[in-house]
Amino acid sequence: MSIINAVDIAHVRFVVPDLAAQRAFLKDFGLIEVGEQAGWVYLRAAGPAPFCYAVREGDARFAGFGLLARDLADLHAVAAHDGVPVEPLDAPGGGWIARFTDPDGIPVEVVAGQTLAEPLPTVRPDTWNEGDGHQRIARFRRTATGPSTVLRIGHVLLSITDFARTEPWYKDRFGLLTSDEIQPAPNVAIGAFMRSNQGETPSDHHTVACVQTGGPPGLLHSAFEVLGLDNLMAGHDHLKAQGYTPSWGIGRHILGSQVFDYWRDPHGFEIEHWTDGDQLRASDGGGRAGMDQVLGVQWGMQMPAPPAPPG
Ligand SMILES: [Fe+2]
Numbered sequence: 001m002s003i004i005n006a007v008d009i010a011h012v013r014f015v016v017p018d019l020a021a022q023r024a025f026l027k028d029f030g031l032i033e034v035g036e037q038a039g040w041v042y043l044r045a046a047g048p049a050p051f052c053y054a055v056r057e058g059d060a061r062f063a064g065f066g067l068l069a070r071d072l073a074d075l076h077a078v079a080a081h082d083g084v085p086v087e088p089l090d091a092p093g094g095g096w097i098a099r100f101t102d103p104d105g106i107p108v109e110v111v112a113g114q115t116l117a118e119p120l121p122t123v124r125p126d127t128w129n130e131g132d133g134h135q136r137i138a139r140f141r142r143t144a145t146g147p148s149t150v151l152r153i154g155h156v157l158l159s160i161t162d163f164a165r166t167e168p169w170y171k172d173r174f175g176l177l178t179s180d181e182i183q184p185a186p187n188v189a190i191g192a193f194m195r196s197n198q199g200e201t202p203s204d205h206h207t208v209a210c211v212q213t214g215g216p217p218g219l220l221h222s223a224f225e226v227l228g229l230d231n232l233m234a235g236h237d238h239l240k241a242q243g244y245t246p247s248w249g250i251g252r253h254i255l256g257s258q259v260f261d262y263w264r265d266p267h268g269f270e271i272e273h274w275t276d277g278d279q280l281r282a283s284d285g286g287g288r289a290g291m292d293q294v295l296g297v298q299w300g301m302q303m304p305a306p307p308a309p310p311g
Contacts, residue, residue: 002175004074010066015058021266030150045150046120050093052153062219064107075112104217148235178286202279205256223272251300
């Protein structure tokens with residue numbers, strides 16, 4: 001029994017030396033600035049979350065991520081468990097925040113009581129004329145060009161040093177459930193794709209994923225859901241036309257099944273557009289997966305080899 005069941009991921013925070021370059025990239029990625037508070041620039045997606053990305057100027061670093069608590073009572077419960085204060089959240093939407101540090105020193109913020117924003121209007125993609133039944137009759141498919149329509153933040157993938165420590169840390173506090181445990185050899189667990197526990201309400205296949213990489217702990221990527229496949233492809237063309245650096249994609253993951261498109265922001269942080277991911281209820285349980293499934297694709301571009309270490 002966990003202290004709370006976190007509802008979802010809420011946001012990510014970054015510190016970067018070239019704030020102007022980062023802001024330009026994020027606009028082309030599809031995020032929308034909603035203001036500056038206490039030195040942070042806040043950006044939202046089209047969904048109702050008041051913000052999902054925060055960035056400020058300084059030496060480049062990943063400054064942590066936020067999880068959404070169901071309500072203030074849950075926020076107080078989990079804060080009390082670790083003896084950390086609940087403080088006002090000085091950000092768009094207001095609310096309250098408690099700040100934690102995971103076993104690898106990664107900042108984890110839990111938020112609650114935010115005032116939701118009015119969702120931004122989006123153009124829903126028309127029906128696909130799939131081969132087994134044509135639904136779109138005398139309507140012509142046209143896809144808008146420009147940045148993808150980002151709906152929400154979906155997950156982070158963390159590099160960790162010790163899964164045996166990290167897994168209970170997240171599960172005990174936030175009630176995360178394993179969708180797929182990463183086992184490079186039978187009964188050798190080095191990470192997991194974990195989802196939120198919302199009972200019979202389906203949630204993303206993974207909200208927080210972590211894996212022992214052998215490298216330093218921190219963020220491997222943050223990921224944002226877009227409107228659909230055409231929207232993802234149009235966003236890919238847009239980022240490419242602006243001269244940004246594609247990282248991996250386009251393809252379809254095995255674990256989570258998302259169609260993915262990874263980019264490097266101007267400071268080298270990896271960031272993902274995805275669509276059409278798997279949804280699981282708490283009762284759907286979890287599985288195990290080898291590295292071939294973690295890194296493999298159902299179709300599309302294979303994961304590029306990591307850059308050679310210096311020297
Ligand atoms: Fe991802």
